[in-house]
Amino acid sequence: MIEHPRFTGATLDRAAELRDDRHQLERLLADPRARFVGASADAVLVTAAPGGEAMLLRRPLDGHVNPHQPILLGLEEGRPLFAADVSDTEAAQHLAATGAGQLVTLRDAGMMLGRAEGGLAAYLVALLNWHRHHRFCANCGAATRISDAGLARRCPTCRSSHFPRTDPVVIMLISDGERVLLGRREGWEPGRFSILAGFVSPGETPEEAVVREVCEEAGIVAHSPRYLASQPWPFPSSLMLGYEAQALPGEPVAQVGEMAEVRWFTLQEVRDGQGGGGTLRLPGEVSIARALIDAWVARGGTLL
Ligand SMILES: [Zn+2]
Structure with missing residues (x-):
């Protein structure tokens, strides 16, 4: 059989029940344990874990996550984990310059990361890619906004909802x-x-x-x-x-x-x-x- 292909096995709780509750989302954004993981179109920010194994770099939010339109990936043992697009920001360069992490292509990351981290990397990149390519309403052409804490986009003009496609x-x-x-x-x-x-x-x-x-x-x-x-x-x-x-x-x-x-x-x-x-x-x-x-x-x- 084919056991555990790469990019499968993400373990975090995608927290569906919290996503349409503004108060819950504000609580998660203010949680001192909240972290973000970052990716560009085809690369993820990676660092070495204490044991030497590669893992996605998790950093405090510190302005990298838009509090008005956050993209929540889910909860890791109760700790909120958000996504940040670092494709054209100085954040990735800064994090790399400080030795905190480096951008690694998703293909390379798939071989470096453990199973659950590889699955998380695929989720992160797929979700950010969808947001990047679906900024306008397919129904009326107006600019859409992130909703459901990152798992949907909503059109303020025609009120249609759009969901991540696979x-x-x-x-x-x-x-x-x-x-x-x-x-x-x-x-x-x-x-x-x-x-x-x-x-x-x-x-x-x-x-x-x-x-x-x-x-x-x-x-x-x-x-x-x-x-x-x-x-x-x-x-x-x-x-x-x-x-x-x-x-x-x-x-x-x-x-x-x-x-x-x-x-x-x-x-x-x-x-x-x-x-x-x-x-x-x-x-x-x-x-x-x-x-x-x-x-x-x-x-x-x-x-x-
Ligand atoms: Zn529309």
């Missing part, structure tokens, strides 16, 4: 019984391959999306998709749904505009790629793509 993406390991189907996207360097993936369309189940995407990207007929695991992927707002499926016999053909190359790879070729030998360059270990590939290799090239 885009479902299917990602699937396809096998013909012996080999695995990998593709190289347009723009990727030669040798870099991954399993196929694509957005779930409106009016479609993830299983239907698996079959459709494999056909569209490789001209291969897949059947009987089986769900294995999921992973938040806030680049900027996806949820990866990991599947495996059998393919009917056939030679893959890259479809114009989607993939530069698609082909079958043997178990030995993928093993060589894992070890850094050969010419195949597999996706990074932070991704569920790699977890699905590694699990297939560990099972000797068979599906579950």
Whole structure:
């Protein structure tokens, strides 16, 4: 099985019952134990814990959190934890200059952080990305305001509410019984391959999306998709749904505009790629793509 993909396992209480209560929110903002964690579009502020393990930097609010439109992530054992966007502020530079923390890309942080911290980092970046890209009302175009302590935006003009979106993406390991189907996207360097993936369309189940995407990207007929695991992927707002499926016999053909190359790879070729030998360059270990590939290799090239 696929155990604990990176960016999963956040443990904090998201405090739904406190979010529409202004007095409760003011109490949390004034709590001397309140802290913020900071992120830019694709990086998080990280520091070393006393034991040496990397963790998100937690700092007193000190003007980094707007008290009128705060983004509350939740409660950590009762302690309020807020989010701050540090992408274009001096805060990140100052914190880095004082040795308190450093901005690390989310992909790197996913490998450095422990499980719960990695999940928290994904939540932080996904939520800030949503606010950054949804400042105006999709209904009437007016500027919106943060509400529900950061888990919604409200339009003062047409009074509609907007909630954080997560885009479902299917990602699937396809096998013909012996080999695995990998593709190289347009723009990727030669040798870099991954399993196929694509957005779930409106009016479609993830299983239907698996079959459709494999056909569209490789001209291969897949059947009987089986769900294995999921992973938040806030680049900027996806949820990866990991599947495996059998393919009917056939030679893959890259479809114009989607993939530069698609082909079958043997178990030995993928093993060589894992070890850094050969010419195949597999996706990074932070991704569920790699977890699905590694699990297939560990099972000797068979599906579950
Ligand atoms: Zn509006």
